[in-house]
Amino acid sequence: MSKKKIRTASGGQTLSGLVYSTxxxxxxxxxxxxxxxxxxxxxxxxxxxxxxxxxxxxAVTLVEGFKGTIADMEELGKKLKSFxxxxxxxxxGEIIVQGDNREKxxxxxxxxxxxxxxxx
Numbered sequence: 001m002s003k004k005k006i007r008t009a010s011g012g013q014t015l016s017g018l019v020y021s022t023x024x025x026x027x028x029x030x031x032x033x034x035x036x037x038x039x040x041x042x043x044x045x046x047x048x049x050x051x052x053x054x055x056x057x058x059a060v061t062l063v064e065g066f067k068g069t070i071a072d073m074e075e076l077g078k079k080l081k082s083f084x085x086x087x088x089x090x091x092x093g094e095i096i097v098q099g100d101n102r103e104k105x106x107x108x109x110x111x112x113x114x115x116x117x118x119x120x
Contacts, residue, residue, distance in 0.1 A: 038068025041113035048102050048109075048119045060088070061102050063095040063109075083108050 047064045063080065066073050070090075077095040081088045084104050088097040097105065102119050109117040 036067065036069070038072040042115050044114050044117075046109060046114055046117045048105050048117060050100055050102060058098075059100045061097045061100060061105055063097070063105060064093070066093070066095065080105055080108060 044067060045065050047062075049062050049064070050059055051062050052059050063077075066076065073093075073095065074090045077088065077090040077097075080095060081097055084097055084099070084101040086098040086101065088095070090096070106117055106119050
């Protein structure tokens with residue numbers, strides 16, 4: 001679910017779809033959350049699965065369960081997409097690689113120290 005960001009004239013804070021509130025005790029949600037540190041590859045428990053739901057029947061390979069910063073997840077996604085020679089993205093805590101590349105991704109992850117990876 002994507003949130004629409006609106007820049008206000010006063011203060012320059014961004015709001016997620018909020019236009020007006022009549023609550024006198026209303027406070028803006030704090031968007032300054034801390035990311036957790038990236039766990040070592042040997043301690044990651046990644047799941048690799050094939051998905052076709054809500055994708056017009058096209059298959060994609062999902063890598064789930066990555067624990068770490070968003071930047072590190074995007075870097076891993078970039079390496080996996082490059083290795084498989086396909087496109088994809090990183091969204092909602094998942095690495096999405098186009099096509100059925102479960103075997104290739106499993107091999108790459110095991111070769112690079114992700115010992116707890118499993119294909120479902």
